[in-house]
Amino acid sequence: MSLPQRFNLGIVGCGQMGTSILSGILNGEVKRQREDQPGWTVNHIFISVQSASSVDRLRNLLSQHLPRVTIYQSDNLATIQNSHVVILGCKPAQMHTILSETGMQEALESKILISILAGMDTKSTQEAIIANGHPAEQPESQVHVVRAMPNIAAREGASITVVASPARESDRDAVQVTRWLFNHVGKTQEIPECQFDLIGSLAGCTSAMFTVAIDGLLDQCVAGGFKRSEGLQVITQTLLGLAKLLEAGNHPAALREEVSSPGGSTIQGLLELERQGVRSAFASALGAAGERARELGRK
Numbered sequence: 542m543s544l545p546q547r548f549n550l551g552i553v554g555c556g557q558m559g560t561s562i563l564s565g566i567l568n569g570e571v572k573r574q575r576e577d578q579p580g581w582t583v584n585h586i587f588i589s590v591q592s593a594s595s596v597d598r599l600r601n602l603l604s605q606h607l608p609r610v611t612i613y614q615s616d617n618l619a620t621i622q623n624s625h626v627v628i629l630g631c632k633p634a635q636m637h638t639i640l641s642e643t644g645m646q647e648a649l650e651s652k653i654l655i656s657i658l659a660g661m662d663t664k665s666t667q668e669a670i671i672a673n674g675h676p677a678e679q680p681e682s683q684v685h686v687v688r689a690m691p692n693i694a695a696r697e698g699a700s701i702t703v704v705a706s707p708a709r710e711s712d713r714d715a716v717q718v719t720r721w722l723f724n725h726v727g728k729t730q731e732i733p734e735c736q737f738d739l740i741g742s743l744a745g746c747t748s749a750m751f752t753v754a755i756d757g758l759l760d761q762c763v764a765g766g767f768k769r770s771e772g773l774q775v776i777t778q779t780l781l782g783l784a785k786l787l788e789a790g791n792h793p794a795a796l797r798e799e800v801s802s803p804g805g806s807t808i809q810g811l812l813e814l815e816r817q818g819v820r821s822a823f824a825s826a827l828g829a830a831g832e833r834a835r836e837l838g839r840k
């Protein structure tokens with residue numbers, strides 16, 4: 542695989558997640574330039590979406606960057622033909638239609654296709670590309686499919702993106718490029734593909750799950766006469782602080798014990814969570830999300 546130092550990036554399907562990644566890459570680029578980090582450079586960005594309203598939304602959002610961004614309405618083929626690396630950011634159900642468009646297999650030859658689609662494994666993505674054609678005879682002309690799962694914090698440059706380890710040695714460089722790109726929007730971690738449905742859900746879905754806990758806490762703040770907005774400020778800083786403590790290597794169980802003084806209020810709160818089955822509810826919630834990801838891949 543030979544990728545130019547300055548490569549063109551394509552994004553096929555640029556809704557909630559695609560836009561978060563795009564914003565993160567454009568903002569992260571400025572930061573990287575300031576830090577003068579070596580590596581690849583994204584040259585031109587090609588985007589395709591389905592509706593005229595999405596084209597307008599992206600034109601407004603990217604008004605500062607328009608000289609180096611081209612937005613197509615429903616021209617996935619042109620997006621891919623013009624790009625060296627492509628992020629597939631549509632819904633899982635749209636993947637087969639998009640990848641089986643006429644000319645797609647040729648357009649993707651030797652390129653890197655990064656799929657962020659829940660449930661779609663590397664093998665089924667490769668099969669969707671060759672559904673109407675023939676497998677590339679030369680290994681060097683095969684598409685390099687990489688599976689990645691970011692989360693919504695990409696918008697703030699704070700995602701964790703899990704990236705599947707390459708099944709073939711020839712895909713190793715493609716995984717490196719994927720990690721380089723997603724490091725613009727946070728951190729990346731490589732995991733075996735066999736664990737991707739579960740751990741991809743851990744990366745992609747748990748922010749939403751934590752918001753349910755936040756809502757419950759805020760309800761009680763309001764019931765206790767405190768403004769929701771002010772309660773949210775307290776919780777936000779608490780979560781940032783907890784993240785820093787975990788990042789510094791503190792174990793969650795050790796932290797819990799440290800703040801639970803004998804006869805104190807924290808232990809009463811923790812015991813109530815256990816009575817309500819919150820620990821197993823979170824475990825089951827992650828299991829359900831992982832199972833749904835697996836189902837999406839089977840459809």
Ligand SMILES: NC(=O)c1ccc[n+]([C@@H]2O[C@H](COP(=O)([O-])OP(=O)(O)OC[C@H]3O[C@@H](n4cnc5c(N)ncnc54)[C@H](OP(=O)(O)O)[C@@H]3O)[C@@H](O)[C@H]2O)c1
Nearest residue numbers: 554555556557558590591592595630631632633658659745
């Ligand atoms: N949302 C998350 O937190 C999250 C986290 C990790 C991974 N993901 C994955 O990211 C993917 C996208 O999720 P999302 O929440 O960003 O969905 P979304 O907001 O609905 O975005 C889907 C995008 O695909 C475009 N699209 C639809 N049909 C298309 C077609 N035939 N050709 C080209 N583009 C087409 C849509 O264009 P229009 O808007 O014009 O219809 C839209 O831009 C999903 O596969 C999901 O599994 C999401």
